[in-house]
Amino acid sequence: xxxxxxxxxxxxxxxxxxxxxxxxxxxxxxxxxxxxxxxxxxxxxxxxxxxxxxxxxxxxxxxxxxxxxxxxxxxxxxxxxxxxxxxxxxxxxxxxxxxxxxxxxxxxxxxxxxxxxxxxxxxxxxxxxxxxxxxxxxxxxxxxxxxxxxxxxxxxxxxxxxxxxxxxxxxxxxxxxxxxxxxxxxxxxxxxxxxxxxxxxxxxxxxxxxxxxxxxxxxxxxxxxxxxxxxxxxxxxxxxxxxxxxxxxxxxxxxxxxxxxxxxxxxxxxxxxxxxxxxxxxxxxxxxxxxxxxxxxxxxxxxxxxxxxxxxxxxxxxxxxxxxxxxxxxxxxxxxxxxxxxxxxxxxxxxxxxxxxxxxxxxxxxxxxxxxxxxxxxxxxxxx
Numbered sequence: 001x002x003x004x005x006x007x008x009x010x011x012x013x014x015x016x017x018x019x020x021x022x023x024x025x026x027x028x029x030x031x032x033x034x035x036x037x038x039x040x041x042x043x044x045x046x047x048x049x050x051x052x053x054x055x056x057x058x059x060x061x062x063x064x065x066x067x068x069x070x071x072x073x074x075x076x077x078x079x080x081x082x083x084x085x086x087x088x089x090x091x092x093x094x095x096x097x098x099x100x101x102x103x104x105x106x107x108x109x110x111x112x113x114x115x116x117x118x119x120x121x122x123x124x125x126x127x128x129x130x131x132x133x134x135x136x137x138x139x140x141x142x143x144x145x146x147x148x149x150x151x152x153x154x155x156x157x158x159x160x161x162x163x164x165x166x167x168x169x170x171x172x173x174x175x176x177x178x179x180x181x182x183x184x185x186x187x188x189x190x191x192x193x194x195x196x197x198x199x200x201x202x203x204x205x206x207x208x209x210x211x212x213x214x215x216x217x218x219x220x221x222x223x224x225x226x227x228x229x230x231x232x233x234x235x236x237x238x239x240x241x242x243x244x245x246x247x248x249x250x251x252x253x254x255x256x257x258x259x260x261x262x263x264x265x266x267x268x269x270x271x272x273x274x275x276x277x278x279x280x281x282x283x284x285x286x287x288x289x290x291x292x293x294x295x296x297x298x299x300x301x302x303x304x305x306x307x308x309x310x311x312x313x314x315x316x317x318x319x320x321x322x323x324x325x326x327x328x329x330x331x332x333x334x335x336x337x338x339x340x341x342x343x344x345x346x347x348x349x350x351x352x353x354x355x356x357x358x359x360x361x362x363x364x365x366x367x368x369x370x371x372x373x374x375x376x377x378x379x380x381x382x383x384x
Contacts, residue, residue, distance in 0.1 A: 016048040017381040028370025029075060029108065031361045035370065039070035055090040065105070075121050080104040094135035101128045107157040107294075122157030124294070126150060140174040152294065159294030161193040178232040184242065188222040190292040220297045221249045222290055224268060236275055243269040246290045248298050266290075266300065279311040302326040315345040333363035351378045 022042040028035040043066045050059040065080040086099035107124040130148040137143055150164040168186040175181055226244020233239055247265040270287035285305045293299045302325070309319030320340045327333045341355040353376040360369035 011051055011053045014048075014050045014052070017046065018378055019043065019045045020376055020378040022374060022376040024372055024374040026370060026372045028368060031359060031368045031370050033366070033368045035368075036074050038074050040067060040075070041069075042067045057088045057090075058086070059088075060085045078106060078123075080106070080123070091135075094133065096131075096133050098131040099129075101126070101130075103127075107154055107159060122159075123155040124157065124159070125153045125155065127152075142172045144170045144172075154294065160296045162292060162294065163191045163193070164292050165189040172230075179229060180231075181227070181229040182242075184224075184226045184228070184244070186222075186224045188292065190220045190222065190298060192219070192292075192296045219250070220292070222292075222298055223247050223249075224290070226268060228270075236277055238272075238274045238276075240272040240274075241270065243267065248290060250297065281307075281309050283307045300328045302328075316343065318342045334361065336360045349380050349382060351380070352376070353378070 020043070022040075022044070024040040024042070025037065026040060027037045029038055030036070044063055046061070046063040048059070048061045050057060061082075061084045063082045065078065065082070067078040067080070069075040069077060082101075082103050082105075084099060084101040086097065088095065088097045103126045105124055107122040128148060128150040130146065132144065132146040134142065134144045146166075146168050148164075148166045150166070151162075152164075153161045166186070166188045168184065170182055170184045172180055172182040224244055224246040226242045228240065228242025228244075230238065230240045244267070245265065246268045268288050268290060270285060270289075272283070272285045272287075274284075275282040283306070285303070287303050288300065289303070290298050290300050303323065305321070305323040307319070307321045309317055311317045318341065320338075322338050324336045325334065327335075337357060337359050339355065339357040341353060343351060343353040345351050353374075355372075355374045355376070357372040357374075358369065359372070361367075
C-alpha cells in the first residue's frame with residue numbers, strides 16, 4: 001500500500017487506495033454431504049482517508065465487494081458494501097475513540113465461526129456504534145472502558161435478527177517490567193427478534209432438514225468477570241492468561257426451544273502464547289467464551305487457534321493457520337479450518353497471494369467438508 005499526504009492549515013490528510021482481484025474454486029460452498037462445486041470471481045476496491053490535526057484523528061474506510069459466480073443456481077451474485085468512520089483523540093495520559101460501522105456480507109460465512117453453521121445464500125447486515133476510553137491513572141495503573149451497540153439483520157436467511165448492547169472495562173497494573181496483572185468485567189444485553197427456523201439452516205434430523213420453527217425470540221443478559229496477567233517471557237515470547245466466570249440470564253418464556261439461549265453459568269478464560277522473531281511470527285490461543293449469535297441467544301464456544309508466518313525474503317512471505325471451534329447451547333456443533341498461503345510483491349504496486357483452505361462442520365447428523373483454492377492480485381494506487 002502507498003500512503004501519501006498533503007497539509008493545509010495544520011491538518012495532514014492521509015489517503016490510501018487499492019483494488020484486489022480474486023479467483024476462488026470452492027468444492028463445497030454450503031458444506032453439505034452432497035457437494036456442489038463453484039468458481040467465484042471477486043473485485044474489491046478500497047479507499048481510506050484520514051485527517052490528523054494536533055491530538056485529533058478522523059478517518060473513513062470504504063470498500064465494495066463485487067462477486068460473480070459460475071453457476072447462479074448454486075450461488076447468487078453479490079454486491080456488498082462496507083463503511084467505517086471514526087474519531088480518535090489523544091490526551092496526555094489517555095485516549096478516546098468513537099467509531100460507526102456498516103457491513104454487509106454473505107450469511108454463509110458470518111455465522112460459520114460463531115456456531116458452526118453454514119446458512120443459505122443470504123446476507124448478514126451489521127450496523128454498529130462503539131466508543132472506548134483508556135487512561136493511565138498512575139505510572140503503573142491504567143483503566144479502560146468500552147461500550148458497543150450492534151444491530152444485525154439477515155436478508156433471505158433463516159438466522160434471527162438481533163440487537164446487542166455491551167459494556168466492558170478493565171484495570172491493568174504493571175507489577176514489574178515483565179508482569180502485568182489485570183481485571184476485566186463485562187455486561188451484554190442481547191435481544192433476538194423474529195423466529196429462528198430450520199428451513200435454511202443446515203441442521204439435519206434423521207437426514208432431513210427441520211421443516212418447522214425450532215426457536216423463538218428471546219432476551220438474554222450475560223455478565224462476566226475475569227482476572228489474568230500478561231507476562232513477557234523474553235524479548236520474543238509473550239504469554240497472556242485469564243480465568244473467570246460468566247452467567248447468562250434468559251427472560252424468554254420458552255427457553256427450552258430457543259437455540260443458544262439457555263440460561264446458566266460457567267467458567268471462561270484464555271491462554272495465549274506469541275512469538276515475534278526477526279522474520280517470523282507465531283501465535284497460539286486456547287479460549288472459552290460466551291457471546292450472542294444469529295441462532296437466537298448466547299453460545300458457549302471453545303476455540304483453539306494456531307497461526308504462523310515466515311518472511312522468505314523482502315518480497316515474499318508464507319503462512320499457515322489452524323482453528324477448531326466447539327460450540328454449546330441447546331445442542332452442540334463443531335467447525336474446523338486449516339489454511340495456508342503464499343504472497344509475493346511483484347512490483348511496487350502489484351502483489352500476488354495464493355491460498356488454500358479446508359473447512360468442515362459437524363452438527364447433529366451433519367458432517368461435511370470442503371476445500372477452497374484462491375489466487376488474488378492486489379493493485380495499490382501510486383501517489384496522486
